[in-house]
Amino acid sequence: MNEKKITIGNVCFIQNQKNQKVLLLKRNRAPMKDLYTGVGGKMEFDEDTYSSCKREVKEETGMEISNLSLRAILKTILAGDNSAWLLFVYTAETDSEDFIQCPEGELQWFDLDSIDSLPFPGFLREILPYVFNKECFLEGSILYDEQWNILHKKLHIQETPLFSSSAQSRKFF
Numbered sequence: 296m297n298e299k300k301i302t303i304g305n306v307c308f309i310q311n312q313k314n315q316k317v318l319l320l321k322r323n324r325a326p327m328k329d330l331y332t333g334v335g336g337k338m339e340f341d342e343d344t345y346s347s348c349k350r351e352v353k354e355e356t357g358m359e360i361s362n363l364s365l366r367a368i369l370k371t372i373l374a375g376d377n378s379a380w381l382l383f384v385y386t387a388e389t390d391s392e393d394f395i396q397c398p399e400g401e402l403q404w405f406d407l408d409s410i411d412s413l414p415f416p417g418f419l420r421e422i423l424p425y426v427f428n429k430e431c432f433l434e435g436s437i438l439y440d441e442q443w444n445i446l447h448k449k450l451h452i453q454e455t456p457l458f459s460s461s462a463q464s465r466k467f468f
Contacts, residue, residue, distance in 0.1 A: 301378070304337045307351070309356070311392060316407065319332065327416055335382075352387065361387065367382075367434065372438045374438055418437040429455070433452050
């Protein structure tokens with residue numbers, strides 16, 4: 296019997312506030328070879344998702360980031376496989392345009408308006424419009440095939456209320 300396994304990971308889409316570009320990684324290894332993603336990876340046992348994302352960004356880009364914001368939680372499942380990923384999808388900001396060379400692939404800045412034409416895994420292409428929309432949060436699952444085509448999806452999109460200073464001052468206990 297093949298045991299089923301879930302890997303917990305993160306992916307972060309870093310935006311440069313000076314030039315309004317997003318940093319993407321063109322992967323150089325399977326399973327996403329020659330496809331674009333944000334930067335990220337697996338969460339280590341003793342990490343929380345936030346710390347894991349910051350560590351992965353630092354390791355893969357050398358960058359310091361700010362305003363790390365959770366935008367989506369997505370379970371991705373390859374059809375016919377016994378494994379899945381639980382992905383915590385973040386956005387972050389930086390003022391830097393410089394990054395280190397990444398062993399995972401080639402990093403490059405892109406205008407946010409031009410990324411529609413880039414090759415992404417199907418599940419990322421599906422959620423990117425929501426990830427960059429600060430007025431919503433996405434949660435769900437996507438089943439895909441070996442060519443990254445979506446076979447089934449179940450997405451829940453929620454409006455995110457604007458943060459107010461009154462929320463900070465509330466006492467719950």
